[in-house]
Amino acid sequence: MQFPPVEEQLALIRRGVEKIVPENELAEKLKQSRDSGKPLRVKYGIDPTGVDLHLGHTVPMRKMRQFQELGHQAVIIIGNYTALVGDPSGRDETRARLTAEQVEANAVDYLNQLSKVLDLDKAEVVRNGDWFSAMNFAEMLELCSKVTVAQLLTRDDFSQRFKEETxxxxxxxxxxxxxxxxxxxxxxDIELGGTEQLYSFMLARDLQRDQKMSCQIGVMSPILVGLDGIRRMGKSLGNYIGIGESAYEMMKKFMQVPDDCMKMYFELLTDLPLDQVDGLLAGHPKEAKTTLAKTIITEYHDAAHADEAAARWQREIGGGGLPADIPVATISRADLKEEAVPAAILLKLAGLCQSTGEARRSIKQGGAYIGEDKQRIEQDQTITPENGMMLWVGKKRFCRLEVSD
RNA sequence: GGGGGAAUUCCAGAGCGGCCAAAUGGGCCAGACUGUAAAUCUGGUGGCGAAGCCUUCGCAGGUUCGAAUCCUGCUUCCCCCA
Known part of the structure; x- marks a missing residue:
């Protein structure tokens, strides 16, 4: 196996990486691998807990792909046993535990999703239940005897929870x-993950040393911020872009990312050369953001869909035109007490508002409109519903009426 | 095993007999401003074809003219001591 020169490999590996520990051993490992023609074994573990992977997950996955492209061996660990525990990293509370059935169903689903980023044919995929389920209590005691409580408490998340008495x-x-x-x-030889994995990564070195093995190097990515530009991207925070989402959904979400985050997104989620990225960022932010969105969307769909999504965004949201597909709301005449109904009632019947109270509020605040030309609905206005009538609440909720008898 | 504390509207968290559909913050929704981004500012944020009424403060009872607030039991959770 012929590998690229060490310096070249290092440059690629370092991109978008926050910390490499220990940094100085990486070059040495790469050199040994190159000299011997033996690929490094690169570990990435994922717990099949949720269902949908989002861009935050893809950061270490993309790093893994880069290692694959350099010729190294990807080892994917499906943490079907660790998932039964729940990763406490960076958490201020205990995770909900899953059943074995849920975990297995998720695992299959995960592999499917992983294949969008990684070349799974060239990867080793193993489940940590393979060895943990075979472990007996004595062996577990032996393992636990390698770690002290004081060590565990050096972790920030644990010590904080300890202090806060959670x-x-x-x-x-x-x-x-x-x-x-x-x-x-x-x-x-190498483990990939986020910076919050530092403790586990270091513990792995201790255990490897204890087993007289070569110690792994941790390559840690920064935490990707979510759409709000502040907190980490996460499903529970609702600030994520899922890799299974449609091109247009992705487009809409990308365009609402704060400008300040673009650099991070480019660095972590694309392979565009960084000097090219700097050039883009020096130009108009909207152009840069569109390029960012299209580049990433192309990875999960294709260039044609990405272009189409961008064009549609420009037309519907960027330009203020009529949306391409307008949901149709069917209302029945039977629900109407008379021909002309109070606007709030109509908005609720059309499903644009969950309650008439919400509809009243929207109208009162000037956030409800009617007709192709978006006439603002006034308070106390009554409307005679007609087929094909357009209704809006705010900028994002709209529908075309269909009146049935 | 013993002791102490807690459960409130989407979340966090006030309220401790009537002025409580319940402070404040976050989130969310709408408006203004913009690049229909973000930030910022303003308003709103249980339900009812809206007068007034109805349902909400862990669950079930009770005391009171009146209970999120007091009492009893239950459930769940946390902490401390052993």
Missing amino acids: AIYLHECLYPIMQAWDSVKIAA
Whole structure:
């Protein structure tokens, strides 16, 4: 196996990486691998907890793909056993636990999604249940005896929870130990993950050293911020872009990302050369953002869909024209007490508002409109519903009426 | 095993007999401003074809003219001591 020169590899690996620990050993590992023609074993573990992967997950996954492109061996660990615990990293509370059935269903689904970013044919995929389910209690005791409580409490998240007197369960303490043991079982040279994984990564080195193995190097990506530009991208925060979303959904979300985050997104989510990125960022922000969106959307769909999504966004949202597909709301004459109904009632019947109270509020605040030309609906206005009538609440909710008898 | 504390509207968190559909902050929705981005500012944020009425403060009872607030039991959670 012929690998690119070490410096070249390092340059690619360092892109968008926050921390490499220990930094100085990486070049050495790469050199040994190049000299011997033996690929490095690069570990990335994922717990099949949720269902939908989002761009935040793809940051280490993309890093893995870069390693694959350099010729190294990807080892994907499906944490079907660690998922039963729940990763406490960066959390201020205990995670909900899953059943084995849920985990297995998620695992299959995850592999499917992973294949959008990684070349799974060239990757080793293993489940950590393979070794943990076979472990007996004595072996587990042996493993636990390698770690002290004081070590565990050096972790920020645990020590903070300890101080704040929120619960820390014993099984959570096992999580980093299990994750570290995975590294031993697969003989990892490198582990990929976010910066919050530091503790587990270091523990893996300790266990590997204890087993007289070569110690892994942690390559840690920064945490991707979500659409709000402040908090980490996460499903529970609702500020994410899922990799299974449609091109247009992605487009809409990308365009509402704060400008300040673009650089991070370019660096972590695309392969565009960084000097080219700087050039884009020096130009009009909207252009840069559109390029960003199209580049990433192309990865999950294709260039044609990306262009189409961008054009549609410009037409409907950027330009203020009529949306391309307008949902149709069917209302029945039977629901109407008379021909002309109060506007609030109509908005609720059309499904634009969840309650008449909400509809009243929207109207009162000038956020409800009628007709192709978006005439503002006045308070106390009554409307005679007609087929094809356009109704709006705010900028994003709209529909065309269909009146049935 | 013993002791202490807590459960409030989407979330966090006030309220501790009537002035409570319930402070404040976050989120969310709308308006203004913009590049229909973000930030900022303003308003809103249980339901009812809206007068007034109805349902909400862990669950079930009780005391009171009146209870989110007091009492009893139950459930769940947290902390401390052993």
